[in-house]
């Protein structure tokens with residue numbers, strides 16, 4: 101009798117059970133997508149509670165479990181876009197057109213183009229206006245299987261407008277069933293008012309903005325545009341020091357157009373990631389490897405700017421640096437809100453394998469955001485953020501572009517698409 105009771109108690113009751121599916125678990129230990137074919141996956145309380153071969157399924161309480169026939173579809177972790185600037189005012193289509201009409205950068209700058217125009221439009225926009233312009237961009241990502249997105253500030257460049265951007269990013273998470281990670285990028289560009297006083301602006305970022313961002317929990321990570329057209333190494337280090345002093349994580353835009361050593365510096369401060377990295381030398385890659393940093397590759401910006409310097413993929417592989425892929429969605433250098441296009445471009449432009457590209461928008465993207473314990477893989481105990489695909493093999497996600505194979509999307513255990 102006691103035995104029967106015990107076995108009755110141990111029969112699990114799940115909220116949802118997917119049967120007849122194939123899994124690309126994207127577990128770090130597994131090679132080739134961590135595939136489990138003819139599988140089942142169970143969800144309860146927003147978490148994955150069981151997964152494996154369907155033949156190994158334990159006895160479960162059938163009356164209380166919603167069972168879904170997955171019809172042989174593929175389940176992957178919900179996709180993660182770990183680098184975006186998708187909250188901004190206006191757009192730069194006019195500038196794009198001027199460039200194609202043969203106007204020089206000088207002429208475009210003189211007519212008020214470049215990042216200055218986005219800063220102006222962002223400052224002039226209300227929170228409601230910023231929200232309504234960002235929402236379709238976020239929705240586009242969501243419809244392609246994205247369940248987590250990182251959104252940076254960086255077009256306000258003063259306290260009030262940086263806060264406004266971060267508030268809008270927070271509000272977006274209430275408008276759509278999507279997890280939003282917010283990053284403070286006050287050190288994105290020099291505002292016109294500080295044109296000849298970069299040190300003064302860095303003072304403002306470090307002494308006023310970062311403390312308030314931390315105190316009001318407006319972001320949990322601080323980013324810097326460390327570049328010959330951005331902030332130098334000394335200025336970047338000051339921002340890192342201030343961020344760390346306030347308990348915030350750091351990441352960096354580095355080695356996109358030149359090699360300033362921003363990645364190595366970021367490694368010294370245990371950054372989560374270095375992003376772009378086209379000009380990163382082996383020394384910097386070794387530093388990343390030693391501190392377990394992720395390299396975030398942004399093929400959309402490479403494509404849109406018609407860059408020719410490829411990121412050092414072979415060296416990143418050689419030193420086992422995890423590679424993430426993101427849209428870099430922004431109005432100037434990557435006006436692209438398609439994570440599926442990034443999967444394709446990571447393979448076609450950067451020559452990643454489809455398995456590497458998919459890892460780039462799942463497990464490695466989670467790592468780049470400091471979320472690798474909860475997201476980015478299909479394993480027991482992780483958040484049930486799952487994309488269901490109408491495909492015959494995982495490589496199809498990278499191979500074909502323009503036909504959206506998303507069949508369903510689950511966020512925190514709830515089917516949201």
Ligand SMILES: [Zn+2]
Pocket residue numbers: 183184185353428430
């Ligand atoms: Zn960026």
